Amino acid sequence: MRHVVVIGAGQAGSSCVAKLRNGGFEGRVTLIGAEPVPPYQRPPLSKAYLMGDMALERLFLRPEAFYAEHDIDLMMGVHVDAIDTAAQSISVQGKTMHYDDLVLTTGSEPRHLPASIGGDLDGVHVVRDLADVDAMAPRFVKDAKVLIVGGGYIGLEAASVAAKLGLRVTLVEMADRILQRVAAPETSDFFRDLHQEHGVDIREGVGLERLLGDGAVRGARLSDGAEVDADFVIVGVGIAPCTALAEVAGIEIDNGIKVDAQGRTSAPHVWAAGDCASFPYRGGRIRLESVPNAIDQSECVAENIMGGDKDYVAKPWFWSDQYDVKLQIAGLNTGYDRVITRRTDADSVAFWYFRGSELLAVDAMNDPRGFMVGKRLIEAGKSPDPAAISDPETDMKALLKL
Structure with a gap:
């Protein structure tokens, strides 16, 4: 029976195994996590959970019973000692476990x-x-x-x-x-x-x-x-990608575990996704530290393990909650040369990043409509007139008809 092993039980790892089962994969699935609890959300840790507004169980991405119900072997509080790519095996607490496909979703660690x-x-x-x-x-x-x-x-x-x-x-x-x-x-x-x-x-x-x-x-x-x-x-x-296991195993590293457009590493039958992985993006390579990327990239890898032959197309977006302000970010602002301000009321403002006439990114503070429109424009490769953005009378949804 084909066996997929996923090392790293965070957002990416949990998303990967769920996608395998939801996609009809019938082989063995093992998810290994170093922490003694089921996979959980990290963003609320330093906010709602720390404030006492969210109980531990509400942090869990899925109920613990989900893994047993979907025949996923969840190994918690377990450290992987080594990967042998030639033998297609890993060493776990002194025991050897063989895999047909191995997915590294080892995440990142704080400096x-x-x-x-x-x-x-x-x-x-x-x-x-x-x-x-x-x-x-x-x-x-x-x-x-x-x-x-x-x-x-x-x-x-x-x-x-x-x-x-x-x-x-x-x-x-x-x-x-x-x-x-x-x-x-x-x-x-x-x-x-x-x-x-x-x-x-x-x-x-x-x-x-x-x-x-x-x-x-x-x-x-x-x-x-x-x-x-x-x-x-x-x-x-700052944080750094967790690459030690891959590096010792001889897997290529380039600002994270280097993967191709479909999530394959330099080692046969070994994949990577999430914070730990760097991947091709618009002629270069990037590594994205975000929940949406962890979900989307790991699900793409799961599809490719099942024969999907699908390139991962990143759609970068992020968020941050501070006091009563929700910041939503669409796109990547690298290389911008001007910023257009759009203020709709006293509590809402968005900054639109342009390189020449090309829209690159949007920082939207308490402006969900601006974020949504900017995100859709960026993903479609469309750039509105900066003058229209700065005009508070502009109908934002009309910009989507460009």
């Missing part, structure tokens, strides 16, 4: 501060999995002082939750502005103002020199010489 600057002190946290959030949750008490290192979306979302719960929040960003790597100055300005309105002390162009404390963190010294007190620290300085 940590080095121990040489205090990264190993008690009270220094990252935000990635359930254990991370459970460990820091007891520290979220009113008037506690938290230092957040990193002004990307992870850091800003953590700042939002902390401020809403009444903590005293300081956020430091080494770059000239928050969100510098991923967004235009207009979006940075919007979220800086939003956080400052909620009492967050944002310090840009300031790095972390070292954390202070004897055993447990008590503060930090910054690159400008200032010292700040902190009861605990949250580190949000």
